[in-house]
Amino acid sequence: MKTNSYSGFHKLSLEQRAAEVAEFANLTSEELALVTKPGALNNAVADKVIENVIGTYQLPMGIAMNFVINGKEMLIPMVVEEASIVAAASNAAKMARSGGGFTTSYTGNIMIAQIQAIHIPNPYFAQQTILHHKNEILGIANEKDPILVNITGGAKDIEVRIIDSLIGPMVVTHLMVDTGDAMGANAVNTMAEAVAPFIEKITGGTVKLRILSNLAAYRLARATAVFTKEAIGGEDVVDGVIAAYAFAEADPFRAATSNKGIMNGIDPLIVATGNDWRGIEAACHAYCSYKGKYTSMTRWEKNANGDLTGSIEIPALCGLVGGGTKILPAAKVGVKILGVQTAAELAQVIAAVGLAQNFAAMRALATDGIQKGHMKLHARNIATVAGATGEVLEKIVAQMVAEKNISVDYAKELIANIK
Numbered sequence: 345m346k347t348n349s350y351s352g353f354h355k356l357s358l359e360q361r362a363a364e365v366a367e368f369a370n371l372t373s374e375e376l377a378l379v380t381k382p383g384a385l386n387n388a389v390a391d392k393v394i395e396n397v398i399g400t401y402q403l404p405m406g407i408a409m410n411f412v413i414n415g416k417e418m419l420i421p422m423v424v425e426e427a428s429i430v431a432a433a434s435n436a437a438k439m440a441r442s443g444g445g446f447t448t449s450y451t452g453n454i455m456i457a458q459i460q461a462i463h464i465p466n467p468y469f470a471q472q473t474i475l476h477h478k479n480e481i482l483g484i485a486n487e488k489d490p491i492l493v494n495i496t497g498g499a500k501d502i503e504v505r506i507i508d509s510l511i512g513p514m515v516v517t518h519l520m521v522d523t524g525d526a527m528g529a530n531a532v533n534t535m536a537e538a539v540a541p542f543i544e545k546i547t548g549g550t551v552k553l554r555i556l557s558n559l560a561a562y563r564l565a566r567a568t569a570v571f572t573k574e575a576i577g578g579e580d581v582v583d584g585v586i587a588a589y590a591f592a593e594a595d596p597f598r599a600a601t602s603n604k605g606i607m608n609g610i611d612p613l614i615v616a617t618g619n620d621w622r623g624i625e626a627a628c629h630a631y632c633s634y635k636g637k638y639t640s641m642t643r644w645e646k647n648a649n650g651d652l653t654g655s656i657e658i659p660a661l662c663g664l665v666g667g668g669t670k671i672l673p674a675a676k677v678g679v680k681i682l683g684v685q686t687a688a689e690l691a692q693v694i695a696a697v698g699l700a701q702n703f704a705a706m707r708a709l710a711t712d713g714i715q716k717g718h719m720k721l722h723a724r725n726i727a728t729v730a731g732a733t734g735e736v737l738e739k740i741v742a743q744m745v746a747e748k749n750i751s752v753d754y755a756k757e758l759i760a761n762i763k
């Protein structure tokens with residue numbers, strides 16, 4: 345292959361595509377084998393999951409321990425490439441046990457589909473007109489998915505917003521659909537497309553976009569936890585975490601990093617269960633900013649006893665019956681390890697893990713600094729990249745950590761000295 349402008353690449357077999365890519369990118373046969381050799385996700389299945397497939401790509405699955413959620417002991421599967429995340433989640437969950445673990449709740453599996461209508465000269469009149477026809481709109485939507493209607497009732501309500509925009513006012517109808525154990529993108533998109541002509545007819549406008557909103561403000565998972573001051577290192581640590589939170593609450597530069605720390609917990613669980621991590625990333629970041637400024641996804645306070653209390657409320661977009669969960673064999677194992685039966689349960693675990701992950705990072709930041717714990721574990725990564733294995737690896741990790749000098753170059757130097 346001499347150029348990447350290649351019409352019909354998708355029509356080749358997986359093996360042909362892999363060979364073409366190897367030629368273009370000068371891959372050795374060993375390098376190519378790292379993506380083409382059969383894995384637990386076999387190539388024939390992988391070829392049906394996305395497009396232009398040349399093979400598969402593995403990531404580690406680790407298990408976060410110690411979680412007690414609503415009184416139930418759970419193992420949390422996490423698929424991720426970053427050292428210290430799984431250890432940190434286990435560490436936080438261990439400390440949360442002193443306060444009884446995590447308590448969660450959920451608003452239900454309600455997704456929003458948006459139908460955007462433009463070119464309407466009288467938007468307030470159109471808004472009320474759409475609301476007059478709520479039952480017909482719900483009827484049209486529900487005709488599209490009788491199975492979902494049987495399971496959950498399907499589309500349940502509408503709301504209509506008028507949005508000022510660069511091209512004038514828009515009348516945006518929200519269709520609220522109970523998507524049950526599905527994340528629900530496909531069901532709500534189909535319904536939105538079905539009701540669009542009727543909205544055009546009753547408003548005289550032109551419908552453009554018909555698509556779900558990732559800002560799933562009616563699909564909220566909540567989690568709380570009490571970390572007793574004794575379990576986390578005393579009242580200074582409580583105050584340190586609250587000061588760290590105050591920084592994130594006030595400053596979007598800090599909030600972005602703190603929230604990345606929360607997604608450190610959420611994304612690996614989302615991936616382990618075959619869910620869409622782009623969807624939940626968009627949802628969580630949008631939800632913590634749509635009431636005004638971009639701020640922290642969590643809240644940290646001190647109770648009357650001087651203990652630390654944490655809370656989180658996020659749109660936990662996830663499902664158990666569709667998307668990757670249905671097709672990826674390892675995702676099914678992830679769900680089984682977790683032991684959840686419904687999307688509602690999964691959503692609540694997601695919130696609890698996000699809260700735990702934030703606590704671990706905030707506690708580290710407020711005490712020793714992040715590098716001590718993180719770099720101790722990252723050092724194993726660095727030593728592996730430098731080529732160390734077995735006893736040599738353990739030895740140089742210990743030395744790099746003790747000397748606080750953790751780099752690939754130094755690891756290589758230590759390996760050479762040992763030899």
Ligand SMILES: CC(C)(COP(=O)([O-])OP(=O)([O-])OC[C@H]1O[C@@H](n2cnc3c(N)ncnc32)[C@H](O)[C@@H]1OP(=O)([O-])[O-])[C@@H](O)C(=O)NCCC(=O)NCCSC(=O)C[C@@](C)(O)CC(=O)[O-]
Pocket residue numbers: 409410426427428429430431432433434435436438601602603604605606608701704705706708709714716717718721
């Ligand atoms: C790293 C620790 C846990 C060490 O913490 P430690 O106090 O040295 O750990 P420990 O040896 O006392 O062990 C306590 C528990 O932690 C877990 N644990 C401890 N070590 C392991 C391990 N090797 N493998 C698995 N689990 C481990 C395990 O549950 C263990 O209990 P045990 O099983 O021994 O009874 C701690 O320092 C920590 O929680 N640090 C936070 C690390 C973190 O957040 N990493 C994420 C990457 S940094 C980032 O991306 C986000 C950030 C930080 O920027 C976000 C922000 O700014 O807010």
Ligand SMILES: NC(=O)C1=CN([C@@H]2O[C@H](COP(=O)(O)OP(=O)(O)OC[C@H]3O[C@@H](n4cnc5c(N)ncnc54)[C@H](OP(=O)(O)O)[C@@H]3O)[C@@H](O)[C@H]2O)C=CC1
Pocket residue numbers: 489490491492495523524525526527528529530531556558620622623663665666667668670
């Ligand atoms: N903006 C975004 O985030 C977008 C995300 N996506 C993608 O959409 C995918 C997820 O869509 P989703 O619609 O969940 O997946 P699927 O369409 O794969 O699966 C959902 C379907 O499963 C069936 N089903 C079976 N049992 C149940 C049950 N108990 N509860 C509810 N439904 C059930 C329903 O179909 P039936 O009624 O026919 O039986 C339902 O429509 C992900 O891959 C995501 O990446 C797509 C577009 C945009």
